[in-house]
Amino acid sequence: MxxxxxxxxxxxxxxxxxxxxxxxxxxxxxxxxxxxxxxxxxxxxxxxxNSAARALSGARARAVGLTICRPARILGIEPWFMGLISGFEAELGARSYALTLQVVATPEQEVEVYRRWWGERRIDGVIVTDIRENDVRIPVLQQLQLPAVVIGGPGDTGSLAQIWSDDAGAITEAVRYLVALGHHRIARVSGVPDLLHTQVRTTAFAEVCASLGLDSAITIPADYTGEEGSRATRRLLIGGDRPTAIIYDNDVMAVAGLAVAQEMGLSVPGDLSIVAWDDSPLCSLVHPPLTALSRDISAYGAQAARELLKSIDGDQVGDVEAARVHLTPRGSTAPPR
Amino acid sequence: MxxxxxxxxxxxxxxxxxxxxxxxxxxxxxxxxxxxxxxxxxxxxxxxxNSAARALSGARARAVGLTICRPARILGIEPWFMGLISGFEAELGARSYALTLQVVATPEQEVEVYRRWWGERRIDGVIVTDIRENDVRIPVLQQLQLPAVVIGGPGDTGSLAQIWSDDAGAITEAVRYLVALGHHRIARVSGVPDLLHTQVRTTAFAEVCASLGLDSAITIPADYTGEEGSRATRRLLIGGDRPTAIIYDNDVMAVAGLAVAQEMGLSVPGDLSIVAWDDSPLCSLVHPPLTALSRDISAYGAQAARELLKSIDGDQVGDVEAARVHLTPRGSTAPPR
DNA sequence: GACAGTGGCTTATCCGGTTCAGTGCACACG
DNA sequence: CGTGTGCACTGAACCGGATAAGCCACTGTC
Structure with a gap:
């Protein structure tokens, strides 16, 4: 035909x-x-x-790129990216932009992919996630003058647009809530420590715990997988004065933590309160349902896509704060007994 | 620059x-x-x-398309698609093909997207998932002569390549295993009934249960979400002669079912055995870990991508059976007491 | 020594859009 | 009646590759 x-x-x-x-x-x-x-x-x-002919004669490729730099075994179960993607699609689809996806292993590979995409004129802009301190991708994108929106700050993104949520405020709220319930020993299982938002959360957690005069406030670094979530939880729970509440940096690790508590015969929330992050449907799926720091990931993605499209259209874009993260109390938190 | x-x-x-x-x-x-x-x-x-110039002068666009037709709220948590995608990427990346993604609401919209992509010459082929009986997409793809690989059969895909796993064999194995443990009343919570592989499983389940002379063998249709999984499980467990084992069509519903059992004070596996499908990390995350019908989703995706690339290269491709689904027994199944 | 064959390269054309510099025409105006 | 103006549209160049056809120098053959 x-x-x-x-x-x-x-x-x-x-x-x-x-x-x-x-x-x-x-x-x-x-x-x-x-x-x-x-x-x-x-x-x-x-x-x-014909999109090729159109792109060739100077116009847009009408496509944006997303690289994902996480091991395959995490990707499947991590609800974050799919939520983000469906948010992107809502905006991009409406303006018939395509989304081009590439899964890579390292940030260096991401840079290569950006360069290639740019050289191929395949995309008009990129969405950058999982930003790190002194991220190698930022200067490259600036040099290539490739429109970009950075998710996961706030950080130093130079001339690139960024969108971020107030993670420091969120974790502060969670800790205050637990303290109000009567908890004194609160621990945290974090995501990959290199990531900027992990650092923001870690700092804020330490600060609020210190300001409230808590007995103990350790953060154990993990990598968002269930395995590491379990491992970290076990380490926390076998100690002498174990925490009465744990905050997890995503919901997969929180669910894993819940399973460890059950396996050790601890009751949740009686012996241990659990707070998850992200609040995907996973949190309401388990028993007891998990108290979580909720945010609408799809909406976050949609907002990022809108900013990127603006940037592609040549509009000036800067920092945007996403909708507030809020605490959704469910059955996994209660006063310690 | x-x-x-x-x-x-x-x-x-x-x-x-x-x-x-x-x-x-x-x-x-x-x-x-x-x-x-x-x-x-x-x-x-x-x-x-420049990919546009290359595509314009008759060569390939060096991109393949994937449409996903599931509501956003399922997408985030359903490990299936992300697993599939990371499998695709492994193959596509190696040959520097890009993956273009589009989330849609209905099969009719998928057809529109295919037509648009084809007209735009944006992609060289598509991967078709969630195939239904008399799927509207098949004739369109044939008419457009767009290379395609269909996942989720086996079904009548005409001239299109397809790749499928032996779901009938898998569910038969699961039922036989449960019967060997001593179960007589086995129920099933299925995925969306329109999908072809759901029908394959439903038929096979009914057949094996009949051939083994089981007392009861109901399938309750659901939609892969936790909510419907919970609902279906509750319906099954409040009845007079409730089943002693339930097989779920994905792991999200299985986890939801486990939570319902716990909430109703039933012990798993003592009062109820649970078998999940797909065996994403989610199954090993909960307590007790779920017995599952395992398959390597990434490998499945990689195989599909290979077939599609072959088809794009003009090679003849036909039906391919994916690696065997096998039962992985874990803590959620035991003899009924 | 004429001629075919071949390797190595150039030239020109094409793909399907966008865009800019005209062109022809109608109409208004002094 | 000549001129200016604006509108509707045409023709051609251009984007950056792929590729068919053509050209030239060299080699081998009889």
Whole structure:
């Protein structure tokens, strides 16, 4: 089956290719009558502009890129990325931008992918997640002048747009809540320590615990997987004065922690309170349902996509704070007994 | 920053654009010495062929498409798609094909997306998941002559390649195992009934239960979400002669079922045995860990991508059976007491 | 020594859009 | 009636590769 081109439309409408192009793109230069006729023909023969030809003649590729740098075994179960992606799609789809995905192993590979995409003119911008301190990707993107939105700060992103949520405020709220319930020994199982938002949370956690005069406030670093979540939880629970509450940096580790508590015969929330982060449906799935720091990941993704599209359109964009993270109390938190 | 083109390379090497193109693509027509010189220059200036130009001159777009037709609230937590995607990436990345993703709401929208992609020449082929009976997408893809690999059969895919796993065999194995443990009343909570592989499983389940003379063998349809998994489980467990074992069509519903059992004060596996499907890390995350019908989803995805690339290369492809699904017994199954 | 064959390269064309510099025409105006 | 203006549209160049056709120098053959 042959794909229709603007030349086909031009022939049938008895006008030139140029006129068709103007008509289809809503440019001035054709009469209203001609435009309608051309649009009708395009509709009739099911015309879609060849994206390659369009991209080649200077216009947009009408695609944005997302690289994901996490091991495959985490990706499947981690609800974060899929939530983000469905948020992107909501915005991109509406403006018929495509989303190009690439899973990589290291930040260095991400840089390579950016360079390649840029050279190939494959995409008009990228969404950068899992930002680290002195992230190698930032200067490259600036040098390439590739529109980008950084998720996971706040951090020093130079001229790149960024969108971030107030993780420090969120963890402070969670700790205050636990203290109000009567907890004195609160621990935390964190995500990958290199990531900027992990550092933000770690610092804020230490500060609020100190300011409230808590007995103990350790953070054990983990990597978002269930295995490390279990391991960290076991380490915390076998100690002499074990914590009465644990805050986890994502919900997968929180669920794993819950299983460890059950396996050790501890009751949740009686012996141990658990607070998860992200609040995907996973949290309401288990018994007891997990208290969580909720945020609408899809909405976060949608907002990031909107900012990126703005940036691609040449609008000035800066820092944007996403909707507030809030504590959703469920059955996994209670006063310690 | 200006992107280097083959014209830049040609100028620096003192040859024509044509020669550079031959050299870069490993075509005959240039001497080994010239080829090396050209490749060295390309390397040095960081050349990447403009994908639009390449696609325009008849070559491939070097991208494949994947549409996902599931509500956003399922996507985040369902490990299946991310597993599949990371499998695709492993193969596609190696041949520097890009993966273009689109989340849609209905199969009709998927058809539209396929038509648009085809018209735009944006992709060289598509991966089709969640196939239904008389799926509307099959005839469209055949008509467009768009290379495709169908996942989720076996079904009637006409000339399209397909890859499928022996779900009937798997569920038979699970039922036989439960019967061997001493179970007589086995129930099942299925995925979306429209999907072909759900029907395959439902039929096989009914058959094996009948052939083994089981007292009861109901399948309650659900939709892969935790909520419906809980609901279906509650319906099963409040009845008079409740089942002693339940098989779930994915692991999210199985985890939800486990939570319902715990909430109702039933012991797992003492009062109720649970078998999950897919065996993502989620199954080993909860307590007790879930017995599951395991398959390597990433490997499945990788195999699908390989078949698709073959099909794009014009090779003949047909039906392929994926690696066998096998039962992984864990703590959630035991003889009924 | 004429001629075919071949390797190595150049030239020109094409893909399907966008865009800019015209062109022809109608109409207004002095 | 000549001129200016604006509109609707045409024609052609251009984006950056792939590729068919053509050209030249050299080799081998009879």
């Amino acid at each position: 042959k794909r229709p081109t603007i030349a086909d439309i031009a022939r049938r409408a008895g006008v030139s290719k140029g006129a068709v192009s103007y008509a289809l793109n809503g440019q001035p230069g054709v009469s209203e009558a001609t435009r309608k006729r051309i649009l009708a023909i395009a509709q009739e023969i099911g015309f879609n502009a | 200006k992107r280097p083109t083959i014209a830049d390379i040609a100028r620096r090497a003192g040859v024509s654009k044509g020669a550079v193109s031959y050299a870069l693509n490993g075509q005959p027509g240039v001497s080994e010495a010239t080829r090396k010189r050209i490749l060295a220059i390309a390397q040095e200036i960081g050349f990447n062929a």
